[in-house]
Amino acid sequence: MEKQGITTLIVHADRHFGVEHNAIRKPIHSSVQYGFDKVEDLIGVFQGTVKNAFNYARTGTPTTAALESKLTQLEQGIGSICFASGMGAIAAVFLTLLRAGDHLVSSRYVFAGTNSLFGTMSDLGIDVSMVDACSVANVEAALRPSTRMVFLETIANPGTEVPDLAAIGALCRQRGLLLVVDNTITSPALFLPRSIGAGLSINSLSKTIGGHGAALGGVVTDTGEFSWETYPNISADYRRGDTKQWGLQQMRKKALRDMGASMSSEAAHQIGIGAETLALRVHQTSSNALALARYLQAHPAIKSVNYPWLESHPQHEVAKRHFSAGSWLLSFELRDLSSMLPALNRLRVATRATGMGDTRTLVIPVAPSIYWEAGPEVRAKMNIGDGLVRMSVGLEEEQDLIDDFEQALR
Numbered sequence: 404m405e406k407q408g409i410t411t412l413i414v415h416a417d418r419h420f421g422v423e424h425n426a427i428r429k430p431i432h433s434s435v436q437y438g439f440d441k442v443e444d445l446i447g448v449f450q451g452t453v454k455n456a457f458n459y460a461r462t463g464t465p466t467t468a469a470l471e472s473k474l475t476q477l478e479q480g481i482g483s484i485c486f487a488s489g490m491g492a493i494a495a496v497f498l499t500l501l502r503a504g505d506h507l508v509s510s511r512y513v514f515a516g517t518n519s520l521f522g523t524m525s526d527l528g529i530d531v532s533m534v535d536a537c538s539v540a541n542v543e544a545a546l547r548p549s550t551r552m553v554f555l556e557t558i559a560n561p562g563t564e565v566p567d568l569a570a571i572g573a574l575c576r577q578r579g580l581l582l583v584v585d586n587t588i589t590s591p592a593l594f595l596p597r598s599i600g601a602g603l604s605i606n607s608l609s610k611t612i613g614g615h616g617a618a619l620g621g622v623v624t625d626t627g628e629f630s631w632e633t634y635p636n637i638s639a640d641y642r643r644g645d646t647k648q649w650g651l652q653q654m655r656k657k658a659l660r661d662m663g664a665s666m667s668s669e670a671a672h673q674i675g676i677g678a679e680t681l682a683l684r685v686h687q688t689s690s691n692a693l694a695l696a697r698y699l700q701a702h703p704a705i706k707s708v709n710y711p712w713l714e715s716h717p718q719h720e721v722a723k724r725h726f727s728a729g730s731w732l733l734s735f736e737l738r739d740l741s742s743m744l745p746a747l748n749r750l751r752v753a754t755r756a757t758g759m760g761d762t763r764t765l766v767i768p769v770a771p772s773i774y775w776e777a778g779p780e781v782r783a784k785m786n787i788g789d790g791l792v793r794m795s796v797g798l799e800e801e802q803d804l805i806d807d808f809e810q811a812l813r
């Protein structure tokens with residue numbers, strides 16, 4: 404078949420995988436237990452000889468499996484595992500694929516939860532070096548003989564920094580290192596981590612893929628780009644069968660079965676419906692975000708705007724080369740810090756709220772909220788000024804958003 408667009412793929416995916424009773428949408432399978440006529444089949448599920456079967460909802464259900472298939476198609480990968488949240492997926496990758504004594508090189512500009520998780524990993528004996536990955540030289544300089552993994556986000560929240568993606572991909576390939584990319588802000592609608600040789604792509608489904616702020620979820624997709632037989636941390640139990648599946652096998656068992664951050668069928672259903680309009684929504688939210696970024700950049704009350712599609716953005720060229728649009732994430736600072744909170748309070752359309760990747764435009768002052776616990780030192784390292792406002796741009800009509808900021812900044 405011709406390679407299809409992601410909307411064509413996803414709206415027909417359930418039907419193509421085959422749904423009970425000729426339904427064209429996968430139903431919500433809420434059963435936690437799975438029963439069998441013959442005990443041999445029950446045994447076979449545990450031993451992996453009975454395929455496409457389930458034994459307990461903690462390790463998957465038909466509904467989560469249907470979502471996994473769709474996400475694998477969107478990422479053009481070879482398989483996916485869904486988790487209860489994006490952090491569940493990220494923790495699963497680090498805690499099932501790294502061991503004490505291993506070293507991880509990460510971009511310094513990462514999601515606050517990920518940043519905090521690195522502290523937990525250090526306590527467990529996994530060393531993390533955080534570098535400015537906007538230059539590949541910084542990543543290369545941090546590599547050690549014990550380095551097992553390189554971790555990047557495509558567009559950093561809240562500063563919108565973009566790492567030197569293709570160059571870091573080439574470096575990892577040359578050194579045989581596993582590159583893991585958190586694709587949440589771009590999503591497969593704007594970027595495929597596979598295209599730079601990343602072995603794993605992670606998405607928080609709570610953001611733009613689910614898209615409606617109505618369900619939590621996360622996913623890890625194996626792109627098929629990494630050779631697991633060269634990876635020392637795959638246990639003997641999972642060095643079985645197709646070598647391409649070794650990473651997923653180990654993650655599904657160690658993370659879902661043993662750690663249990665499992666997605667519910669209800670969440671999978673909700674996220675699957677949201678994902679059908681992913682490309683349409685990202686097109687509209689990126690277009691709104693660019694219009695707002697240009698408007699704010701020209702406004703006398705605004706000191707600076709961070710948005711990769713602005714020519715003034717330090718990684719504008721890298722972003723243009725890798726992504727098909729600038730995404731729905733931007734941040735800005737007012738010239739006068741004391742007017743920031745009153746201006747945000749005057750907004751009538753944009754909502755003062757946590758979270759991102761919703762249908763609605765959401766704003767939050769970053770330093771006193773999500774980065775308050777991190778403290779001034781971490782904030783300085785991450786270029787988070789006291790007046791930085793993050794905006795997750797929604798689907799509202801562009802003019803309504805601009806009018807809202809016009810009245811709030813006046």
Ligand SMILES: *Cc1c(COP(=O)(O)O)cnc(C)c1O
Pocket residue numbers: 488489490491493514516556560585587588607608609610619620621759
């Ligand atoms: C939100 C987010 C996460 C965490 O996802 P949750 O679903 O909220 O756990 C991870 N990475 C990035 C880039 C995010 O924006």
